[in-house]
Amino acid sequence: xxxxxxxxxxxxxxxxxxxxxxxxxxxxxxxxxxxxxxxxxxxxxxxxxxxxxxxxxxxxxxxxxxxxxxxxxxxxxxxxxxxxxxxxxxxxxxxxxxxxxxxxxxxxxxxxxxxxxxxxxxxxxxxxxxxxxxxxxxxxxxxxxxxxxxxxxxxxxxxxxxxxxxxxxxxxxxxxxxxxxxxxxxxxxxxxxxxxxxxxxxxxxxxxxxxxxxxxxxxxxxxxxxxxxxxxxxxxxxxxxxxxxxxxxxxxxxxxxxxxxxxxxxxxxxxxxxxxxxxxxxxxxxxxxxxxxxxxxxxxxxxxxxxxxxxxxxxxxxxxxxxxxxxxxxxxxxxxxxxxxxxxxxxxxxxxxxxxxxxxxxxxxxxxxxxxxxxxxxxxxxxxxxx
Numbered sequence: 001x002x003x004x005x006x007x008x009x010x011x012x013x014x015x016x017x018x019x020x021x022x023x024x025x026x027x028x029x030x031x032x033x034x035x036x037x038x039x040x041x042x043x044x045x046x047x048x049x050x051x052x053x054x055x056x057x058x059x060x061x062x063x064x065x066x067x068x069x070x071x072x073x074x075x076x077x078x079x080x081x082x083x084x085x086x087x088x089x090x091x092x093x094x095x096x097x098x099x100x101x102x103x104x105x106x107x108x109x110x111x112x113x114x115x116x117x118x119x120x121x122x123x124x125x126x127x128x129x130x131x132x133x134x135x136x137x138x139x140x141x142x143x144x145x146x147x148x149x150x151x152x153x154x155x156x157x158x159x160x161x162x163x164x165x166x167x168x169x170x171x172x173x174x175x176x177x178x179x180x181x182x183x184x185x186x187x188x189x190x191x192x193x194x195x196x197x198x199x200x201x202x203x204x205x206x207x208x209x210x211x212x213x214x215x216x217x218x219x220x221x222x223x224x225x226x227x228x229x230x231x232x233x234x235x236x237x238x239x240x241x242x243x244x245x246x247x248x249x250x251x252x253x254x255x256x257x258x259x260x261x262x263x264x265x266x267x268x269x270x271x272x273x274x275x276x277x278x279x280x281x282x283x284x285x286x287x288x289x290x291x292x293x294x295x296x297x298x299x300x301x302x303x304x305x306x307x308x309x310x311x312x313x314x315x316x317x318x319x320x321x322x323x324x325x326x327x328x329x330x331x332x333x334x335x336x337x338x339x340x341x342x343x344x345x346x347x348x349x350x351x352x353x354x355x356x357x358x359x360x361x362x363x364x365x366x367x368x369x370x371x372x373x374x375x376x377x378x379x380x381x382x383x384x385x386x387x
Contacts, residue, residue: 003374005355006386015359021368022283027074032293033263033270034227034250035285036115037075037278038083039067040326041090041098045340056090056342058098064105066279066335067114073286075278077102077114078153082194083276085323087158089343092122092141100148115186118142119155126162131169134160138177146182153186153229153274154178158197167203167213174217184226186252186274189214191232193319207232211241222246229254229274233319238262242269256315256322260288260304264297276322277311280329284365303365310360313353321348325357329366332358332373339380351384 004012047057067077079102080086080095090098099116106112120137123129134157142152154177164170178185189210192199202210218225227250230238235258242251253262253271262271278285288303314325324345331339339346358367358377367373381387 001370001374003358003377004386005358005377005381006352007355008352010352012386015362017367017370017374018363019365019367020370021362022287022365023368024069025073025283025286027286027290029290029293031074031289033289034252034272035075035263035278035289036078036252036274037070037282038078038081038274038276039070039279040323040330041084041342042066042327042330042336043340043342045338056085056094058090058094059336060101062336063098064101066330067102067105067112068109069335070279070282071106071109071112073282074111074289075282075286077112078274079114079116079150081117081153081155081276082190082320083279083323083326085342085345086117086119086155087121087195088320088323089341089345092119095121096141096144096148099145099150103149115151115153116145117153117155117188118145120157120159123159126159129159129163131160131163131173134163135173135176138173139180142177142181151183151185152181153188154181155188156190156195156198156201158195161198161201164203167209170202170213171216171220175220178217178221178224181224184224186226187214187217187228189228189230189232190254193233193317194231195320207237211237211244214241215244218246218249222249225249227252227272231255233257233315235262238271239266239269242271256311257308259311260301260308263289264292264300276326277307277314279326280314280361281307281310281364281366283368306364307366310357310364310366313357313360316353318348321345324349325353328354328357329361332361332376333366333368334372339376351381351386354380 001017007013042059042062044057044059118141202213229252231254251271252274256277292300315322
């Protein structure tokens with residue numbers, strides 16, 4: 001099977017499929033890493049009235065169905081995170097509804113597990129806000145999620161980045177928030193490449209100083225911290241921080257460029273995973289993680305390595321628009337009936353970008369139904385004047 005796709009010279013070229021894909025997969029053995037897939041949301045374009053403003057209309061059946069898809073393959077779900085377009089088309093009330101629905105659904109599915117993002121995105125106007133305002137916003141979300149029976153991923157806060165003056169502001173606030181949570185939390189260190197409004201988070205532009213700040217928080221709250229998700233897209237930073245972590249605090253890689261190596265480990269240390277890329281590559285990653293659990297590192301690498309080029313394309317700069325590639329692949333694979341996103345974010349990437357994602361998804365074994373994928377890619381090409 002083949003399709004004509006634009007190339008880097010703005011001309012059409014024939015692309016021949018290389019794989020029929022891995023399809024869905026149910027591992028026979030549990031993973032030996034804790035792996036969370038940060039899952040996307042599916043909007044309802046027929047109910048959407050103001051796609052660039054106001055609350056997004058969610059297709060709850062398709063959105064929750066995708067969580068079931070991830071749980072069946074052995075993944076935990078990181079709910080209402082940035083992959084769900086948190087603060088980029090999906091607001092806090094919608095996020096809370098998503099958390100509640102996912103928690104309720106998980107009760108009826110054996111082994112289903114999730115943790116949910118608590119942040120401060122109900123603060124949309126930063127004029128005149130204070131650290132106390134940020135604290136109240138965090139506590140509102142923590143209380144709402146824990147009140148529904150959920151566990152907390154303590155998300156990085158744009159509002160806190162705006163008002164904090166130094167590292168001590170972060171230490172004092174995080175200590176209070178962590179100690180107030182019912183269950184151990186996952187901390188969330190998201191680099192400015194994912195969200196430019198988080199520049200200077202933890203009080204400095206110096207990563208080494210920020211590591212010291214984070215380690216202070218972890219050491220002072222060790223019994224209340226499950227782990228920390230690190231998303232800086234530089235594996236050396238992760239090597240350094242995970243060496244410094246207490247033995248009972250997990251490193252959750254959020255490095256969508258270097259995740260296979262980081263999850264496999266170096267023989268002494270390894271990372272767990274909390275990744276947006278696990279959403280589109282779930283069937284391949286599930287097979288790979290099962291092989292890793294069986295001790296077959298070679299087969300793990302053989303499965304994972306073709307996904308790296310795909311992930312680096314999806315997460316290329318401007319990185320915050322990676323959600324478009326995630327939803328694009330879900331549409332190609334038939335998990336939703338349209339390629340429309342909250343806030344109209346499908347327009348954030350070009351047709352040449354999507355064409356290369358298509359090629360790389362095939363080479364990684366991610367496209368499970370070539371006929372459906374080709375048909376839908378042709379629809380997108382036609383929309384861009386390519387016939």
